Amino acid sequence: MSSASYLGGTIGLPNPALRLVLSQLAGIPLGIYYRRAFYNQSPTKQQWFFTITGVGLFLCNYGWSTIHSMISVFVAYLLCKVAGGSVFSVVFAYVFYMSYLIAGYHYNMSETYDLSWTMPQCVLTLRLIGLMLDVYDGGQPESKLSEYQKKAAIKDKPNLLEVAAYSYFYGSSLVGPQVSGLNCKVGGSAKGIHNVVWQQLQSLSCAMVRLCVILHQQRVHTAFLVDCFAKSEKQYPLNRLRQLINGEYSKPGTKEPPDSVIPAMGRLLPGLAFAVGHAILHPRWPTELCLTEEFATYSFWERSWYIIVWFRFIIMRYQAVWLIAEGVCILSGLGHNIHPKTGEQLWDGVRNFRLSKFELSATFQGIIESFNYNTNQWALNYCFKRLRFLGNKNLSHVLTLAFLALWHGTNSGYFVCFLFEYICVIAERQMKYVVHRETYIKEWLSVPVVSVFSWFVQKLFVLYCCAFGFLPFSLLTYKKWWKAYSRLYFAGWLGLGVFWPLAFSWYKKSIVRTESVKKDQLVRPSNTKQWNGVVAKEE
Structure with a gap:
């Protein structure tokens, strides 16, 4: 021996x-x-x-x-x-x-x-x-x-x-x-x-x-x-x-x-x-x-x-x-x-x-920037930015993730993992848009006690989504990750891939309707017979 x-x-x-x-x-x-x-x-x-x-x-x-x-x-x-x-x-x-x-x-x-x-x-x-x-x-x-x-x-x-x-x-x-x-x-x-x-x-x-x-x-x-x-x-x-x-x-x-x-x-x-x-x-x-x-x-x-x-x-x-x-x-x-x-x-x-950033980050973007950082930078500099001629950042993003998935291997679990990562990133951007637009939410989250509680909730949510997305990466084959996902009721996909996009779409439409009503109220006077064609000034 x-x-x-x-x-x-x-x-x-x-x-x-x-x-x-x-x-x-x-x-x-x-x-x-x-x-x-x-x-x-x-x-x-x-x-x-x-x-x-x-x-x-x-x-x-x-x-x-x-x-x-x-x-x-x-x-x-x-x-x-x-x-x-x-x-x-x-x-x-x-x-x-x-x-x-x-x-x-x-x-x-x-x-x-x-x-x-x-x-x-x-x-x-x-x-x-x-x-x-x-x-x-x-x-x-x-x-x-x-x-x-x-x-x-x-x-x-x-x-x-x-x-x-x-x-x-x-x-x-x-x-x-x-x-x-x-x-x-x-x-x-x-x-x-x-x-x-x-x-x-x-x-x-x-x-x-x-x-x-x-x-x-x-x-x-x-x-x-x-x-x-x-x-x-x-x-x-x-x-x-x-x-x-x-x-x-x-x-x-x-x-x-x-x-x-x-x-x-x-x-x-x-x-x-x-x-x-x-x-x-x-x-x-x-x-x-x-x-x-x-x-x-x-x-x-x-x-x-x-x-x-x-x-x-x-x-x-x-x-x-x-x-x-x-x-x-x-x-x-x-x-x-x-x-x-x-x-x-x-x-x-x-x-x-980046250990401290990974442990303290409560966002998907923070996790991406701290985990496998240099490989992500390689993908950024040698894939994503090289696809600039396409004129579409989302398409470049998807193609870059597809390249990384294929580079990891041909098992379906890799592609499911990277696709879910893309969905998480898009959903997070949309959530930030909502919080930024609704100032009362920002003010409420800035309260010290609320901000601490909010961090724990966000961290738990991010960890769950990371775990959910990482399962196919570890299980590799369709029959394995599908079995695991079915026992989790496909919660991550339903939450971020179905329900959230529908909710955000409704939110965007409500914004358009609200802005349209405000514009009509601003341009059209209450008494159209006396209107001289000049747009009323905001108070």
Whole structure:
């Protein structure tokens, strides 16, 4: 029996899941080694380091299936070399990479989350499509580009080694992050970095031992890690990696690595804490219970409360993996980000989860802006804004969500989830319109006691809708999510997809009627015989 098999059996994890966990955590020692041996070395040395370590992690996890990522990297290089900067390269990139990914999904399709080469392939798909668009922007006049496009645009095309390093970077090749956003300034300072590293690694080791014990006690299934790591991506433009390689993120006035160890551990350790929390709590509120006869015996309110609690605990898996991935990237320096006004070093350049905003937000928009943030930014910059030629924001929004759903997979649950997200966002905008127009509602909600109560009600409503929409995403197949929805009486769809649109339509018509009556009263005098044709002035 191999060491991996023995360890996997000891902590209750199958080999593929264990290898993926260890590969993700391998970013910590790799990051330390990169800081000591390769930081500020020649770009070629750094690119070889990123490529070799990344390919090695791929081979450990996917074996011969690593060939799929190699094909993708080589195609990206050829596109840059032969047709880089053309519309053809952009269209071909979208069609080729999405078709390749969908073919992989079809070949590996199942009714549960599986560990296969399609998981890192979905990361590469967005990354390399974004690369083609950045190269295209590099050939356009700056007057036609947005601020983001100006920063991300690539004027000098990358060679094969650079494309490989960008694709296989050890901190983001298997599960992300896919970071958006660029910066150029440097700041921050600290002392005793290497001592802090080893102190934090000791704490990290203890935390991992505790996690393994809990995983063994709870007998967590493969789905915990599969679903946890799958689609946990953020996108970053090539220019960010170039800035790291060129030493632009160094300590001010030096060529030493940035003081990013403590900020990195500040994300890694909470990530491990969320992993432990999920491992303990989610098995007690499993997704599969929604499909059992026991769930059918609950009252409607009990079922509703169940999915709210379930959603809160299942989300911990995403919090965990995003925080761990972010910590690895911060350790290397990739998370560098300076506040444009204060000059403060934020270390949030690769942030994909805004914890405080997610916990305190009582709106759908706030949840969207804090959850899977950088992937949403990628969709904004590389999909939504690129559809501006359609002249219809709603159509662009729908097509962007459809693209993201297809990118996640071909199961119907993904499309239902994103469609419900769209309905929630539209309904929230309409509700804000009503509150803004009816001033007495705004005044009433501004009362301190009422505002606190209103926040709790809104938060509960948003959590319910998030849980309701996330069910198909977790259950994947039609027969599963339809069964779960039927036991919830399709409440979310009926409430926000049927009853609210009817109510808002009636409200809009009543406004038109009211304004029409006011206009008639203003223009038409009570005694038409004495009217001189001049519109009466308002008092």
